[in-house]
Amino acid sequence: MRRVFSALAVTGCLVTGFPALTFAQSLPGLTLFSGVKSENQLPFRLDFGGQANSWDRYILRIPASKMKLAVAQFAITYPNYYRGTFDPKSVEVRVKGKSLPLSEVKWNKEARVIEIFPQEPVPAGSKVELVLSNVQNPAFGGMYYFNCQILSPGDVPLLRYLGSWVLSIT
Template sequence: MRRLLSALAVTGCLVTGLPAVTLAQSLPGFTLFSGIEGKNQLPFRLDFGGQTNGWDRYNLRIPAKKMKLAVAQFVVNYPNYYKGTFDPKKINVLVNNKKVAVSEVKWDKEGRVIEIFPEEPVPAGTNVVLELSNVQNPAFGGTFYFNCQVLSPGDVPLLRYVGTWIINVS
């Protein structure tokens, strides 16, 4: 009886002491030697773990402190070695956790650019999530730098760099 209680106590400690394993991958975390300053790294979440050749949903976040001006267009570019696919019909913009209407999404596969046009400019100082659903992750893993630029409404069409999402697919 004493051995049974001891075994149960040790097992209970082991089970409760292990951290819960989650499928989602996210940042910010600790990144060594990325080449991107910490202030320019943007947070993100991959809802289904970022597995190679798997389907995923990318939640690319832009914190309010990065949204210094109103935004009429979001531009996301990615490296030429990223061989995943995107579904432009399944790309949404969430502003302060509320979905906003999007007038158009363009995916230039050869140019490796996704352009997202909200119907109304997104106000400055708001939290934004670019939600990319139905993403087919690349067949081979790696670290991929997704850069975000924005275009403010107005006369001068000047894209401004907001930051970089450092996404790992494994």
């Protein structure tokens, strides 16, 4: 009986001693040879691990330091070799953890751009998360550069580059 209790105790210690595995993927601390300057890399998280040919949720973050102007429109562009799909009805803009009401979300497959229009401009200096749910990852893995551009209210109608998310689908 003592051996059984000893074995259970040792097994319990081993199981609880290992850190829990997480399936979410996020921006690595150091990216070599990405072609994107480190100051232009934006943080992100892939909630379900970024597995090829599976469903995922992309949480694309924009730090407050990058939000120097108020934003009336976000535009996310992606490369022509990205063959995933997006659900425009499952897009959110979060500021301080709260979802903002959106007036429209457009996905232009031919131009490879997702345009997000909040009902009210997002204030300058806000920490923003663009949440793309119900994303079907491409069938083949690879490195994909998603670029963030913004349009400020009353601005000349030209999108300004904020940075890039370097996503890796495995």
